[in-house]
Every structure is written in C-alpha cells, then in structure tokens.
Amino acid sequence: MNILHMLFEILIFPGFAFVLFTALFFHWLDRKLIARFQGRIGPPWYQPVADLIKLFSKEDILPVGTNEVFATLLPLVSFAFVMTASFYLPFAVPTTQSFEGDIIVVIFLLSMPSLLYFLAGWITSGVYSILGGNRSLLQYFSYEVLFLLAISGTVITSGSWSLAGIRSAQLTSGSYFLPQLLGFFLTVSGLIGKLKRDPYDIPKAKSEMVAGPLTEFSGKKLGLWQLTNQLQTVVGLSFLVHTYFGGYWQMGTVGGFFTFYLLLILLQCLLSAISAIYARFRIDQLIRLNWYALIPLALIHNLFLVLK
C-alpha cells in the first residue's frame, strides 16, 4: 500500500503527470495570451496536446553525420533534468524533503538543459545548428550569471540555502516580492534567457537561424525538446513563486494551492507580455545589456541587501 501510494505520488499527483499537464496548460496559456496581445484569436485549449501527439507520431529523421546515440540521449536527459528540478519545487503540495543547499541543486538542474541544447547543435552537422549552438553558449554566460546573482538576493535576506528556509523566512517577514522588486525583475530577465523566449530567443531566431540547434531534429526528439522547454517554463515560474512570493501561500493547504496557481498565471502573463512587446535582441546587445547594466545592478542590489 505504501509503495503504491509512493508510486502514485511520483507518477501521477503531484508528480509526473500533474506537472506535465500543468506545463501543457501553461504553454497553451502563453500562446493564447500572446495571440490576444497581438489581436489574434489564439489556439484552442487542447492545441499543445494535439501538437505533442502529432510530433510523437511523426517519422523521426536525422541527417547523415549526426551522432544518433547523442541525438536520442540529449532530449531525454534534458527532460529528466527539468523533471527532477520540478520535484524540488513542489507545486504547492509537499513532496520531497527540503534540505540545506537544495536551491543550488535546482539552479544546477535548471541550467543543464541550456548546455545540452548547445550540444544538440554541436552534434548535428547543419550550419544553422552549429551557429545556433554557439549563440546559445554565448548567451549562457550572460543570463546565467545574472540569474544566479539576482536569485541570491533572497538567500542573503533569508539567511538560508534551502527553499523551505526561504519560504518560511517569508512567512514571518512577508514576501520578498515588493521589498526586492528590482531583484525580482532581474531574476525574470535571467529566466527569460534560460527559457530562450522572445526577446532572448537569439539561438533559435527564426529569421536567420531557422530553428537554431533544433533545426535537424524532428518527430519524437523535437517533441521532447519542446516539452522540456514547456516544462522548464512552469518550473522556472514556480521557482520564482517559491523564492519571491513565499509569504502569500502556505504549502499543503487548499487556499495555498490556489494562490500558488494564481501567482503562476500572473507570472505567465508577465512573461507573455514581455514576449509580445520587445523585438529580438542582437547577441552583442544582449551581452552588453547584461554585463554593463543588469549584472552590476544585481551586484549593487546584493551589496545593499548584505549591508542592510
């Protein structure tokens, strides 16, 4: 009975299936919101599922000269990394025990898919893939640093390296969202880079790179890459809710569950709005923005938090 219960928790609720459906729902929400911002109608609610079914049933082709083992492993491993991260970031329902330093683990797990994304470009032989991979690596060194610096603001204030610690510190002191508004927006900026959403979609810029590192992927592998990205979006957002909105909801309560989802939806609205508003950055513009403006800002912000 106990094992069955555990399996249920891992595979269905609040584990695998639940997280997947949340990801698909948020992907739909994202597309619908952007469509509405652009004056379009947008897809029906089942569109992400339909897309996934279509991709998974399609023929899977790889060009000659591609390492087949790697091409199969990379999307799988990258999916596994994000899925593991989701277990450390429970969706308002307690799952794993939080421990000191788990925030580092989550950051590591969330940054790995970007590296694998670069490798995906490297192992295929297409010129768009290689260039897109190079770009993703260049981009990696700017937004990842920013994300890490910005998120550490919450660690400094709470004095804890665990997600549970950060949450419980906010329950007594109030959420960090308003007092650390600057840090929050810097984190969001880093997160957009992680997710490679517009305006940071430089590696997969359609008008020059076709689909970047994923150009040569098709069928199941492409479906898995896309699913990874969708999953990464909702896991990233839930990371923000854990670190910046910890005071507004309580783990394990019904009210907490709904507040958590409401916050997730609001954050998704923010991301979609940013996507709709800005033109794609150029890689030099992005790096200049990050290293000359945002990263120093994050450092000053952290210094201010330490001194306070």
Added chain:
Amino acid sequence: MTRIVVPIGPQHPLLKEPISFLISLDGERVVNSSLRLGYVHRGIEKLAQQRTYVQNVYLIERICGICSHIHTTTYCQAIETLLGLDVPRRGLYIRTLLCELERIHSHLLWLGVLAKNIGLDTIFMYSWRDREIVLKMMEEISGGRVSHAVNIIGGVRIDLDADRLTMLESGLNDLNGRVEELIGTIERDRSFAARTRGIGKLTLEDVKSFCVVGPVARASGLDIDLRRDAPYAAYHELEIEVPVMNEGDVWARSMIRMREILQASRLAKQIIRTLPKGPVSTTAPRKVPPGEVVSRAEAPRGEVFYYLRSNGSQQPERLKIRTPTLTNLITLPEQLKDVQMADVSAVIAGVDLCIACADR
C-alpha cells in the same frame, strides 16, 4: 575562428520569395555575401511577344503579386502613348486611386515583414491586420484583393458610384488612425530602433552610383519621385509631398514608407473629392502603329520602366521591363558588408525585395 558560409535561400524562413544568398561569416560578422536570382523566372517578356496587346494586360498583371496594378498602369500607358489615345480624366483618376491604395497595401505588408524579421511579431500582426482594411476596399471596388484587373487599354474597367466613394473615404479615415498609431509605436519603441538604426547604411553617393530608386533612395536623401518629377495618370493635378530623410538606414526607410502611407491616403482622399465626371474609358484599336515608347511609373518600391516596340501588328515586337527591385537588389552585398548575422534579416527586409518582379 574559421569562416562559416550560411546559405539563406532559395528556401528559408526569412524569405517570402525564392532568392539565394550565401553569407560568409567570421564569428557573427558578415565578411562577404553573394546572391543568385532566377528561381521564379517565368519568361514573361518572351511570352508577351507571343500574345496580343489586350491579352498581355492580364499577363503583365501577374508579374507581381503585390504591385500588380502599377505594372498594368505602366503597360497601358505605353500603348496609349503609341496609339495617341486620349484617356478620359475619370479613368485616369480611378487608375491613380488604385495606385495609391496599392502603395498603402504594399508598405503595410512590408512593415509586417520587417517586424517579423527582427522578431517583433506584434507589429507584424498589427500591420497585417490593418492591411486587411485596404485589401477589402480594393476588393469592394474591383473584385480582387491583389490582382484587380482594373486597367484596360484606354482607361479602366470599373466605375465608382457615390456609395463606394463614401465607403472608401470612411475606410481611409479608419486606416489613417491605425497607421498613425503604428507610426507612433515604431517611432517610440526602443527595441525597434535598436534593431534598425544604423543598419544597412547607404550614403547619397552610393545611392547615386548604384542608381537606387524608390523609398530606399529617398531614405538616403535623394529627392526623386516620378509622381512629382514626371507626372503620369492624374498626378499632375494632385498635390504631392515627397518625404525625404538623410540617415539612409533601415530605420529611415521604414519611416519614409510609413509617411508615404499617410501621403498615399491623402492623395486617395483628394482623388475621391475631386473625381471628375464622364466616361472611364475609350475604345482602343487592336493594332498598334509601329514605333517605340518608354513608359515609367512610381511603384511602391520605386521606378518601374517599360520599353515597348511595336511593328504595327496586334502583338508587341519587344517588351522590356525593369523593376525597382532589380536596381535596389544590387546594393545588398554592399549593405551586408560588416553587419552582424542577426542584422542580415533586417537589411534584406529593408530593401523591400519583390523577387517575382525582379525575375519576371
């Protein structure tokens, strides 16, 4: 780092029509580029020699899917000059009206393409949504959204009644408001400026030496516009302002085109208000007297040039067409020098290529 050659085209998400670029990159910087044309060559000039003058009107209309009307205008003008036909003023006015509506539609389409290429999908969706207004207007008066079949030798096929004129006027007012909003947005939007300012620069000297025409030339400070300099159709009776800018980059080109939309809608309103009474066409003989003629018109992309030689039969002996895209296309390798790979899409969009026109 070793040089990478990136093929763009003949099929690529960046391109709406087939053309091929080979771009050599040093890192992200373009060091060299070459282009190849001819993927949509249909042999229209040769075909035109095997058909009668009347049949050719419909053939010529199919040179371009965006500026079809300007081609038939130039072609019909050439024949009317050879025949010495006196086209009724009302016919000329309606012809001019369609030219201006087509300019609006072409420029809005172009803005969408540029915005899409720099990753600003919202502007793309907005400008194409607003373009529907002018497409509907053209469909209402002619029956076709892009191929209107309005021009015939000796005038136009359609007439406008009072209802249609009010419909056009209100449509243009609606469009004006939306275009002004679009202009305000792209003028103030910093991310749009970041991706278009200082890119694809052409100086006044470059423009003159490459014989660049149209909005691209006007964005580099060359004050040319056939509608004012060599008026055809009804333009000599209309007030035309020609917007000119000196920056010569993609930004200036977009601003020029946006102002031309407003200018075109002003012209269209002038035409609606001052539309003369009378017939819209005269009958033209089937045979054209021998002789040769050059006909020019200002297409949305610049000067269209037609050369027609007649031997007195029902079929033209030679029809030579030079479209603005062909002249502007030659500047691309120059513009692409030393830009970043990411700006290639903006530069290519900035010239407003119409490959079907250039290949014919």
